[in-house]
Amino acid sequence: MINRLERRYDATTLNATSAIIELRGVHYSVGGRTIFDGLDANFLRGQVSAVMGPSGTGKTTMLRLITGQIRADAGSIQVGGVAVDGISRSELFALRQRMGMLFQNGALLTDISVFENVAFPLREHTRLPERLVRQLVLTKLQAVGLRGAAGLMPAELSGGMARRVALARAIVMDPQVLIYDEPFVGLDPISLGVILRLIRRLNDALGLTSIVVSHDVHEIAAVADRVFLLSGGKVVANGTPKELQASPSEVVKQFVGGLADGPVPFHYPAPDYFEELLARDGGRSA
């Protein structure tokens, strides 16, 4: 019997009508190195999906493909029924107004205040009266617990606070999809817990679809509905966090257990250790 988690992810097994983001047979190479070699994935509407995998497997690249920051060499990527790789720049910008993205470090604009950062998308894309802008901004800041920090500058915020402000900015235009790129990096346990709870709470309260790229297996398992494990340019396993933790797959076991050696080797490819140590010239071979 084919293991459900190990087989190549087959989009047709899921209810395709409820998928808001669909990747089919995506190929992408950069600098002669293949990142994706026939990647298939469906992200279902209303769910929190976690994307995991060893470093360098292309998790952030996948987000960049979904958001149209880079174009795939082959395959199709659809967001809300729109093919991302076949649209013009203005159409892409229109699509991005329906998406929010939280960058690893928050990426707040450093020369304007917290309030102005959150108001930024509203001022750029709408002509709402100032009173309404203020109410919307304060509502979103209240949702992330930082209404009191509205007057601060980004340099005055801690890493966790900066990410919460960025989260408020990401939801201020009421997007359908919210994408988090490594949102827990460098956070203390309290800030991490706050962001975790916000991911789940905002997803459910605002009816979003969330995609979270993270290495924090146990933390993200607490809030994700589905986990995708990337390796070797493909989705090698997907399922609920419980299913992944119970998986007999070596790749999954290594990643979930944090094992140093396994299908992802500990050693970078190198010549034989003893032969190299005993080599007469004492230098590394080219």
Next chain:
Amino acid sequence: MISDFWDSLSESLERLGDTVRFLLRIGAQIPGALLRPQLILDQVYNAGALSLVIIMLSGLFVGMVLGLQGFDLLQRFGSEDALGTAAAIGLVKELGPVVTALLFAGRAGTALASEIGLMRATDQLSAMEMMAVDPLQRIVVPRFLGGVIAMPLLAAIFSMIGIYGAQLIGVQIMHVDAGSFWSQMQASVSLRDVNEGIVKSCVFGVACSLIAVYQGYYSEPTAEGVGAATTRTVVTSAVIVLFLDYLITAFFLK
């Protein structure tokens, strides 16, 4: 050796082509950016008003040196009364635009390049793209226009303060006749001289601002990358300004 030279030449030409293409992209965004004049005014303040002290101080010292050197040279021919003309023509046509451009590249150009480079390194530009805001229109074009507007104004202020500095030395200290100093200047400096200075400062403004925003926008998103972009801004601006200065001078003297 020849192949190294050829590689270097072709790389330079490639970069020049990229820069011109970037200028065309900026040009296409200017009408949209003009709809938000406050963004441009803020950048005129950043590039212009914040450079005023260094420009005025430098102008004063350059004018004073010109007064001393000019007096020393002219008195050998018994023509020290022409000091006003010499100082004004030297400043308005040449030293004003060129020295201002070099100072502008060092003060405002580096600030522009490092600011935009850091925005790139900290994902602020990517975040804007993701918010469906074009960073070229929102960040680059206002800064470019701010520099282009500020540069001729700074050059004019430099020349004005420089002439005052030359007068300070020539008239107040070396006792050149004040009437001769000002009247000869008025009689000899033509509109064509002033135009040459204006054209130069406008062209230098475009060149320095373009180089700064280009280097910042395409800098490597690392600390070293931003540092290298800042250095390239100053070096490239200085060489290009002096090269363009020669071309424009030759054009006006023809």
